[in-house]
Each structure stands twice: as C-alpha cells, then as structure tokens.
Amino acid sequence: MALNPTMIGAIAVNIDTLAVVACVALTAAVLIFVFMIQPDPADSAPHRSHLDQLMERRDIIYDNLRDLKFEYRTGKFAEEDYEQMKQTLEAEAALVLAEIERVTESPGMLPRSDAAVRGRAVPAGPRAGN
Structure with a gap:
C-alpha cells in the first residue's frame, strides 16, 4: 500500500500536534514545580541537635x-x-x-568506671547517722 500525500500530511500534523502537546505539558510541569511547591524552611537550615540548642541557650x-x-x-x-x-x-x-546534664547522661555517653566494668559495686563511704 502506497502512501498518498494526504496521509503523509495527516501523519506530519499528528506528530507536530503531539510535539506541541508534549512541550506544553513539560512547560506546565516545570512552572508548577517552580512556583507552586514551597520548600520547607527547615530543609535549608542547618540541623541542630537538642544538645546544641541547649548549649546555645546556656551561652545566651x-x-x-x-x-x-x-x-x-x-x-x-x-x-x-x-x-x-x-x-x-x-x-x-x-x-x-x-x-x-540529663541529655548527656545517656548510657552511651558516660565513661564506665573500672568497678562497673568488673561488675563490683563501689563502696558508698560513711553514712550520715553512723
């Protein structure tokens, strides 16, 4: 089956229309992304731990x-x-x-004493009232 000139013209119009629709859709997607999506301000701020915030408050x-x-x-x-x-x-x-002090007293942050490593209790010392 041979292609006649009207069929070639129709195919060309369909390809051109498809290209225009694709460009319009891409442009719309880019504009929506740029102007409609608001970034979270926390994403641009440096991440600070609770301890950092407490230290800053202490300094203030x-x-x-x-x-x-x-x-x-x-x-x-x-x-x-x-x-x-x-x-x-x-x-x-x-x-x-x-x-x-409460934040820094987590078990992973305190050094262990020799007695705690060996599993022995440390003597409490003299008690009041004895």
Missing part, C-alpha cells in the same frame, strides 16, 4: 548575666532590680544546665 543566658552585671556596675539598675533579674537568669540557667 551567660551573656545576659554578664551584660546585666556590667549595666548594674555602670548604675543603670537599682540593686533590687539587679538582684531580681539576676535570680531569674540564674534560675533559668540552672534549668538549662539540668537539662544539658
């Missing part, structure tokens, strides 16, 4: 205490205000330090 509290002491010495705060703010910051620092 220490800086605040240092600044508070400096400003008190320069006369910006009354003694009562200084003591109140100092106690608040120290209490917050104690909470953060306790949390740091």
Whole structure:
C-alpha cells in the first residue's frame, strides 16, 4: 500500500500536534514545580541537635548575666532590680544546665568506671547517722 500525500500530511500534523502537546505539558510541569511547591524552611537550615540548642541557650543566658552585671556596675539598675533579674537568669540557667546534664547522661555517653566494668559495686563511704 502506497502512501498518498494526504496521509503523509495527516501523519506530519499528528506528530507536530503531539510535539506541541508534549512541550506544553513539560512547560506546565516545570512552572508548577517552580512556583507552586514551597520548600520547607527547615530543609535549608542547618540541623541542630537538642544538645546544641541547649548549649546555645546556656551561652545566651551567660551573656545576659554578664551584660546585666556590667549595666548594674555602670548604675543603670537599682540593686533590687539587679538582684531580681539576676535570680531569674540564674534560675533559668540552672534549668538549662539540668537539662544539658540529663541529655548527656545517656548510657552511651558516660565513661564506665573500672568497678562497673568488673561488675563490683563501689563502696558508698560513711553514712550520715553512723
């Protein structure tokens, strides 16, 4: 069966139409990907562990205490205000330090003593009331 010119023209039109549809679909997919999908901000931020966050918070509290002491010495705060703010910051620092200690006390992070390795108990020492 020989191809006549109208059949060749119809096949060419179908291939051209298919190419245009494919290009439009690809363009639409790219535009949707670029403009519609919102990246998660946490993906671009560096990943920090809970311990890193606690250490940063501890450093901030220490800086605040240092600044508070400096400003008190320069006369910006009354003694009562200084003591109140100092106690608040120290209490917050104690909470953060306790949390740091709790986080770092996991079994994998503590070195074992020789007695624990051998399976012996360490003597407790003198007791109060004896």
